Amino acid sequence: xxxxxxxxxxxxxxxxxxxxxxxxxxxxxxxxxxxxxxxxxxxxxxxxxxxxxxxxxxxxxxxxxxxxxxxxxxxxxxxxxxxxxxxxxxxxxxxxxxxxxxxxxxxxxxxxxxxxxxxxxxxxxxxxxxxxxxxxxxxxxxxxxxxxxxxxxxxxxxxxxxxxxxxxxxxxxxxxxxxxxxxxxxxxxxxxxxxxxxxxxxxxxxxxxxxxxxxxxxxxxxxxxxxxxxxxxxxxxxxxxxxxxxxxxxxxxxxxxxxxxxxxxxxxxxxxxxxxxxxxxxxxxxxxxxxxxxxxxxxxxxxxxxxxxxxxxxxxxxxxxxxxxxxxxxxxxxxxxxxxxxxxxxxxxxxxxxxxxxxxxxxxxxxxxxxxxxxxxxxxxxxxxxxxxxxxxxxxxxxxxxxxxxxxxxxxxxxxxxxxxxxxxxxxxxxxxxxxxxxxxxxxxxxxxxxxxxxxxxxxxxxxxx
Amino acid sequence: xxxxxxxxxxxxxxxxxxxxxxxxxxxxxxxxxxxxxxxxxxxxxxxxxxxxxxxxxxxxxxxxxxxxxxxxxxxxxxxxxxxxxxxxxxxxxxxxxxxxxxxxxxxxxxxxxxxxxxxxxxxxxxxxxxxxxxxxxxxxxxxxxxxxxxxxxxxxxxxxxxxxxxxxxxxxxxxxxxxxxxxxxxxxxxxxxxxxxxxxxxxxxxxxxxxxxxxxxxxxxxxxxxxxxxxxxxxxxxxxxxxxxxxxxxxxxxxxxxxxxxxxxxxxxxxxxxxxxxxxx
Ligand code: HEM
Numbered sequence: 001x002x003x004x005x006x007x008x009x010x011x012x013x014x015x016x017x018x019x020x021x022x023x024x025x026x027x028x029x030x031x032x033x034x035x036x037x038x039x040x041x042x043x044x045x046x047x048x049x050x051x052x053x054x055x056x057x058x059x060x061x062x063x064x065x066x067x068x069x070x071x072x073x074x075x076x077x078x079x080x081x082x083x084x085x086x087x088x089x090x091x092x093x094x095x096x097x098x099x100x101x102x103x104x105x106x107x108x109x110x111x112x113x114x115x116x117x118x119x120x121x122x123x124x125x126x127x128x129x130x131x132x133x134x135x136x137x138x139x140x141x142x143x144x145x146x147x148x149x150x151x152x153x154x155x156x157x158x159x160x161x162x163x164x165x166x167x168x169x170x171x172x173x174x175x176x177x178x179x180x181x182x183x184x185x186x187x188x189x190x191x192x193x194x195x196x197x198x199x200x201x202x203x204x205x206x207x208x209x210x211x212x213x214x215x216x217x218x219x220x221x222x223x224x225x226x227x228x229x230x231x232x233x234x235x236x237x238x239x240x241x242x243x244x245x246x247x248x249x250x251x252x253x254x255x256x257x258x259x260x261x262x263x264x265x266x267x268x269x270x271x272x273x274x275x276x277x278x279x280x281x282x283x284x285x286x287x288x289x290x291x292x293x294x295x296x297x298x299x300x301x302x303x304x305x306x307x308x309x310x311x312x313x314x315x316x317x318x319x320x321x322x323x324x325x326x327x328x329x330x331x332x333x334x335x336x337x338x339x340x341x342x343x344x345x346x347x348x349x350x351x352x353x354x355x356x357x358x359x360x361x362x363x364x365x366x367x368x369x370x371x372x373x374x375x376x377x378x379x380x381x382x383x384x385x386x387x388x389x390x391x392x393x394x395x396x397x398x399x400x401x402x403x404x405x406x407x408x409x410x411x412x413x414x415x416x417x418x419x420x421x422x423x424x425x426x427x428x429x430x431x432x433x434x435x436x437x438x439x440x441x442x443x444x445x446x447x448x449x450x451x452x453x454x455x456x457x458x459x460x461x462x463x464x465x466x
Numbered sequence: 467x468x469x470x471x472x473x474x475x476x477x478x479x480x481x482x483x484x485x486x487x488x489x490x491x492x493x494x495x496x497x498x499x500x501x502x503x504x505x506x507x508x509x510x511x512x513x514x515x516x517x518x519x520x521x522x523x524x525x526x527x528x529x530x531x532x533x534x535x536x537x538x539x540x541x542x543x544x545x546x547x548x549x550x551x552x553x554x555x556x557x558x559x560x561x562x563x564x565x566x567x568x569x570x571x572x573x574x575x576x577x578x579x580x581x582x583x584x585x586x587x588x589x590x591x592x593x594x595x596x597x598x599x600x601x602x603x604x605x606x607x608x609x610x611x612x613x614x615x616x617x618x619x620x621x622x623x624x625x626x627x628x629x630x631x632x633x634x635x636x637x638x639x640x641x642x643x644x645x646x647x648x649x650x651x652x653x654x655x656x657x658x659x660x661x662x663x664x665x666x667x668x669x670x671x672x673x674x675x676x677x678x679x680x681x682x683x684x685x686x687x688x689x690x691x692x693x694x695x696x697x698x699x700x701x702x703x704x705x706x707x708x709x710x711x712x713x714x715x716x717x718x719x720x721x722x723x724x725x726x727x728x729x730x731x732x733x734x735x736x737x738x739x740x741x742x743x744x745x746x747x
Contacts, residue, residue, distance in 0.1 A: 039694065
C-alpha cells in the first residue's frame with residue numbers, strides 16, 4: 001500500500017515538475033522577467049572602474065550593488081539562471097508539443113469521414129451533387145486536377161470506403177516545423193555565446209608607425225599577454241578630418257608576417273578590419289606619442305641661427321659650448337594658441353636651465369621678448385602616431401550567425417507559410433445509385449481568410465460543370 | 467528645400483488625421499476616401515522629399531542615405547508608418563484604423579520639425595556609421611517599429627471595442643468599428659510582421675557591431691532595450707496561444723511593447739548613454 005502511494009506521489013511530483021517546466025505560462029513569466037530585469041543594467045552603468053562608481057555612489061551603495069551583481073548584471077548568476085530556466089522551458093515545451101506536430105507527418109488524415117466533415121469550418125466545406133452522373137467518377141479526377149495549380153498534388157484515389165472515393169491534397173506541411181526551427185535557433189545562439197565566452201579572447205594592441213607586434217594584452221582586471229604566433233606591422237597611419245574638425249576617417253596600413261614572410265596586407269579603416277588565423281584586427285583608436293620638431297635657435301649677440309631637428313622627449317647636446325636643449329612636450333592647442341611645444345633649455349656656463357613655450361602660429365613670440373639673449377622659433381612638427389587596434393578571436397561567432405539565420409528563416413516559415421489541406425469525397429447516393437455526391441473540405445492552420453477566398457474560387461469552378 | 471517639403475507633409479498628415487477622426491464621427495465613405503487621398507498625397511510628397519534629401523547630401527559631397535541622425539530617422543519613421551498603414555488599409559479595407567495610426571506619423575513629423583533639439587541639417591557621417599550595414603540595419607528596424615506603431619493603434623481600438631462588446635452596447639461610434647475578433651487578428655498580424663523585422667534589425671545590428679568593433683553583443687543600452695522590446699513581443703506571441711492570456715491582456719502587452727519601442731528609439735538617447743549616434747542629433 002504505502003509503496004504504491006509512494007510511487008504515485010513520486011509520479012505526480014515528477015509530472016508536476018514536467019508540467020511546470022513545459023508550461024507556456026512559465027515562458028511568458030520568464031520573458032517578461034527578462035525584459036524587466038534587463039532594464040536595471042541600462043540604468044546603472046555596467047563594468048566601470050571602482051573609482052568611477054564612487055564618484056556617483058556612496059561606498060555602502062557601491063558595495064551593495066556589487067554584492068547583488070547589479071554592476072555586471074548580464075553575467076550575474078541570477079541573470080544566467082533565468083536564461084537557463086528559459087532554455088529548460090524551451091526544451092521541455094518542444095519535447096511535449098513535438099509528438100502532436102509529428103502526427104501530421106506520420107499519420108496524415110487521409111479519409112474524409114463524417115467526423116472531419118462536421119469538425120470543419122463551415123466556410124471550408126462545400127457540397128454538390130449531380131442528378132445524373134456526369135461521367136465515370138474515375139474520370140473526374142483529371143478534371144479536378146486541372147482546377148488547381150501545379151503545386152497542389154492530388155493523391156490518386158486515397159482510399160475506397162465501400163462505394164466512396166477519397167482524395168487528398170496538401171501544401172506546406174513542413175511549415176509546421178517553423179516554430180521548432182525558431183526555438184532550436186535560440187539554443188544554437190546560446191551555444192555560440194557560450195563557446196565565445198569560454199574560448200574567445202579580446203584585447204588591444206597599440207602599434208607605433210613603422211613597428212611590429214607579436215602579442216597583445218587582453219582586456220579586464222587581469223591583463224594577460226597573448227602571443228599571436230605571427231607579427232603585425234603598422235607601415236603607416238593616417239587620419240583625415242572634416243572641415244568642422246570631427247574625424248572623417250582613420251586608417252592603418254598593416255602587413256602581417258608569418259614565419260618572417262609577408263602573408264597579408266590591407267589598409268584597415270573603421271568598419272573594415274583584417275583577419276588572420278582566427279584573429280581579427282579592428283581600427284578602434286589612435287594617438288600620437290610625440291614627433292620630430294623643427295626648431296630654430298637664434299643667438300641675439302652673434303645673429304647665428306641654428307636649425308635643429310629634435311625628437312620629443314630626447315635631449316640634444318649642442319656643439320661648441322652651447323649646452324643642451326630638449327622638447328619636453330607637444331600640445332595641439334595650448335592656451336588656444338594652436339600647436340605648441342615646451343622647450344627645456346640648459347645653456348650651461350653656470351646659467352640656470354629654464355623652460356618656455358613656442359608657438360607655430362606666432363613665430364615672433366620669442367624674438368619680441370627682449371630680455372633673453374637667445375630665442376627659439378617653432379617651424380614645423382611631424383607628429384608620430386600609433387594605431388590603436390582591437391584584437392579579437394571568437395570561435396563561437398559562426399555558431400551565432402547560423403542560429404540567427406535559422407531564426408529568421410524559422411520566423412518567416414512560422415508566420416508567413418501555412419499548412420493547407422484539401423479532402424475530396426465522391427460517392428454514389430445510397431438511395432439513388434445514379435446520383436453522385438461531391439464533398440470538398442479545406443483546412444488551413446494560418447491565414448484562413450485568404451485560404452477561404454481560394455477555396456470559394458474552386459467551388460465556383462466546380463459549380464460550372466455539367 | 468527638402469525640409470520645406472517635410473514641414474508641408476507634417477500639415478498634410480495633420481489634415482489626414484483630422485479627416486480620419488471625422489470619418490470615425492460621421493461614418494461617410496466619402497470622408498474615408500478623402501482621408502486616404504490626403505494621406506497618399508502626403509506620402510508621395512514625403513517620398514519625393516526623402517529622395518531629394520538623399521540627392522542633396524551627394525551635392526554637398528557627403529552623400530549618404532537620409533537616415534543617419536534624429537531628424538532623418540523621425541522622418542523615415544513616419545514614412546514607414548504611413549507606408550505600412552496604406553498597405554493595411556488597402557488590403558483589409560479598414561479606414562477606421564487611420565484615426566489611430568496617422569497621429570503617430572503626424573507626431574513624429576511634428577517632433578522632427580518643431581523640437582529645437584532636433585537638428586535639420588544634413589550632417590557628415592562619423593567613421594563608425596560609414597557602412598553599408600547602416601541601411602539594412604536602419605530600414606529593418608524602422609519597418610519593425612512602424613508595424614508595432616500600427617499594432618499599438620489597433621490594440622487601443624481593440625480594447626475600446628472589446629469593452630463595448632462586453633457591455634453589450636448598441637449604437638454609437640464604437641458600433642461601426644470592426645469586431646473585436648477582427649481587431650485581435652490584426653494586432654497579431656501586425657506583430658507577426660514587426661517581430662521578424664525587429665529580429666532582422668537586431669541581427670543586422672549585431673553583425674555590423676561585430677564587423678566594426680569585433681563584438682556582436684556588448685549590452686549597450688540601445689542594444690539591451692531592443693532586446694527588451696523583443697522579449698515583450700515574444701511574450702505577446704506566446705500569450706496569444708495561451709488560454710486566459712488572449713484578448714485584453716495580449717493587447718496590453720502590445721501597447722507596452724510599443725512603449726518599449728519608443729524608449730528604445732528615443733528614450734535611450736535622451737535619457738541614457740551609449741554607442742548609438744542619434745542622441746547628439
Ligand atoms: C525567446 C524565446 C522564444 C521565442 C523568440 C519564441 C518564438 C516563438 C514564435 C515566433 C512562435 C510562433 C508564434 C505564432 O505562430 O504566433 C512560437 C510559438 C510557440 N512557442 Fe515559442 N519562443 C520562445 C520561447 C518559448 C519557450 C521557452 C516555450 C516553452 C514553453 C515556447 C513555446 C511555444 C509554443 C508551444 C508555441 C506554439 C507552437 C505551435 O503553434 O504549435 N516558446 N514561439
